[in-house]
Amino acid sequence: MTDITISHREMRLAETVSRQLSNALVRRKLTPAFSDFYVTHLAGMTPLIAVLDTAKLGDHSSYISPDLMHQLSTDLGGMPVYLSNHSGIRYVVLLSPLPKLPRKVDLPLDAPRGKLAIGVRFTGQPVLLDWETFLHLAVLGNTGSGKSIFLQSLVSQAIRDDMKVLLSDIDQATFGMLEGHPNLAAPIATSPQAALGLIEYALAECDRRAELFKSLSAHPQKLSEYNALAVKANMDPLPRMLVVLDEASSVLTALGGAKGAMGQALATLGWRGRKFGIHFIFAAQEFTKDIVGPVRDQVGLTLCFRVRNGQMAERMGCKGAERIPENRPGLAISDRHGPIQTYFVDSSALSQAQNLLPVISDDEQPLFARSLRETDGRLSIPILVSWGSRERVARHLLEAWELRGWVMRDPQRDNARYITPKLAQILSNRQTGQTASNPA
Numbered sequence: 001m002t003d004i005t006i007s008h009r010e011m012r013l014a015e016t017v018s019r020q021l022s023n024a025l026v027r028r029k030l031t032p033a034f035s036d037f038y039v040t041h042l043a044g045m046t047p048l049i050a051v052l053d054t055a056k057l058g059d060h061s062s063y064i065s066p067d068l069m070h071q072l073s074t075d076l077g078g079m080p081v082y083l084s085n086h087s088g089i090r091y092v093v094l095l096s097p098l099p100k101l102p103r104k105v106d107l108p109l110d111a112p113r114g115k116l117a118i119g120v121r122f123t124g125q126p127v128l129l130d131w132e133t134f135l136h137l138a139v140l141g142n143t144g145s146g147k148s149i150f151l152q153s154l155v156s157q158a159i160r161d162d163m164k165v166l167l168s169d170i171d172q173a174t175f176g177m178l179e180g181h182p183n184l185a186a187p188i189a190t191s192p193q194a195a196l197g198l199i200e201y202a203l204a205e206c207d208r209r210a211e212l213f214k215s216l217s218a219h220p221q222k223l224s225e226y227n228a229l230a231v232k233a234n235m236d237p238l239p240r241m242l243v244v245l246d247e248a249s250s251v252l253t254a255l256g257g258a259k260g261a262m263g264q265a266l267a268t269l270g271w272r273g274r275k276f277g278i279h280f281i282f283a284a285q286e287f288t289k290d291i292v293g294p295v296r297d298q299v300g301l302t303l304c305f306r307v308r309n310g311q312m313a314e315r316m317g318c319k320g321a322e323r324i325p326e327n328r329p330g331l332a333i334s335d336r337h338g339p340i341q342t343y344f345v346d347s348s349a350l351s352q353a354q355n356l357l358p359v360i361s362d363d364e365q366p367l368f369a370r371s372l373r374e375t376d377g378r379l380s381i382p383i384l385v386s387w388g389s390r391e392r393v394a395r396h397l398l399e400a401w402e403l404r405g406w407v408m409r410d411p412q413r414d415n416a417r418y419i420t421p422k423l424a425q426i427l428s429n430r431q432t433g434q435t436a437s438n439p440a
């Protein structure tokens with residue numbers, strides 16, 4: 001049972017807002033087909049939920065555009081309007097003030113594999129991104145607003161997730177501690193020319209992957225499809241690749257702007273990379289007029305830390321980022337999720353290789369250890385079941401490990417799956433790290 005006590009003031013406000021929402025849609029020649037309005041309590045806030053009857057709408061896209069959310073918010077005198085379209089279309093209007101976000105939240109060490117954890121929303125919910133949906137990311141913010149720490153948190157997750165990374169760090173203030181890391185596909189770029197070299201490297205990787213995709217008769221359309229087919233054909237899965245350009249605007253400007261060599265290469269990578277699991281993050285203090293449009297077209301998500309230029313923030317869908325106080329580094333506005341306190345990582349912790357090893361859960365660790373001890377690295381559903389796993393869990397684990405390149409069928413032997421040298425290496429690195437940090 002939830003205790004719903006809503007004040008008279010909030011009820012009156014809810015009625016006014018409901019009317020204003022309908023009027024705002026009508027003014028834009030949209031149908032105010034609301035089937036329900038209700039007020040609830042959520043994480044210390046009082047949102048009004050306006051539910052649209054989607055059967056009565058024409059093309060849904062005009063009801064869910066970020067532009068419409070801004071317009072509705074403007075019509076409501078600046079009250080934030082959020083979209084919830086997991087099932088049906090709902091507008092969420094906060095009748096109570098925004099609760100305060102915490103000033104610092106550490107990146108959790110157990111962020112789910114294959115996702116990108118970026119921070120917490122005002123509801124306290126973590127924001128988790130799925131690589132295949134958001135594709136590329138734009139990050140904006142003045143000096144000191146939290147860009148470097150944010151990029152470090154993303155790259156550390158990518159490395160722990162076994163991704164390959166390409167890093168550009170012109171000011172040499174962000175990625176120095178990762179110099180020489182084995183997950184770097186090329187040395188860290190510290191000049192615009194070298195940054196262009198990274199994009200060219202990523203494009204060549206697209207070519208290589210295109211050939212591999214072609215070699216499979218089922219015509220995979222994205223990396224997850226390719227990998228599912230590849231492991232069945234006993235080929236290695238391909239890791240996702242992340243290209244991060246810090247101070248990207250200066251790189252772009254140095255190389256002729258949006259129409260120059262870098263602009264063109266990035267535009268190509270933008271659309272080609274999608275299919276092959278090659279993603280980029282474009283971080284800058286400001287976007288010039290000529291690149292706002294092209295960047296916005298490429299990225300699935302924009303995050304603005306404190307910025308000087310409110311117009312630019314608005315054009316990127318992050319209205320209000322110019323009002324983030326100077327003493328709130330790490331606080332950002334995202335075009336899809338509203339305000340987010342992004343995760344903090346300790347830069348010096350990233351220079352210890354131990355902290356960037358892939359996460360092997362407490363459930364998995366004993367299984368691998370036992371397999372190395374008792375079955376010579378052999379792992380199968382019957383083996384896992386005989387060790388106490390449920391069959392469904394065993395099958396799921398084996399498939400997930402296979403997709404990560406941790407186990408592979410060995411046709412030379414009995415076609416069961418075996419621990420790969422890659423996993424053996426990870427396990428031994430974890431062990432050496434452990435003994436080094438607490439000598440027995």
Ligand SMILES: Nc1ncnc2c1ncn2[C@@H]1O[C@H](COP(=O)(O)OP(=O)(O)O)[C@@H](O)[C@H]1O
Pocket residue numbers: 103104105141142143144145146147148149150329330331341342343344345
């Ligand atoms: N997510 C965060 N949470 C709390 N403090 C942060 C966060 N990100 C950055 N800071 C603080 O702000 C300072 C500047 O951050 P930094 O990432 O270097 O900014 P930028 O790269 O935008 O110049 C950091 O040294 C740190 O003290």
Ligand SMILES: [Mg+2]
Pocket residue numbers: 144147148173174
């Ligand atoms: Mg920085």
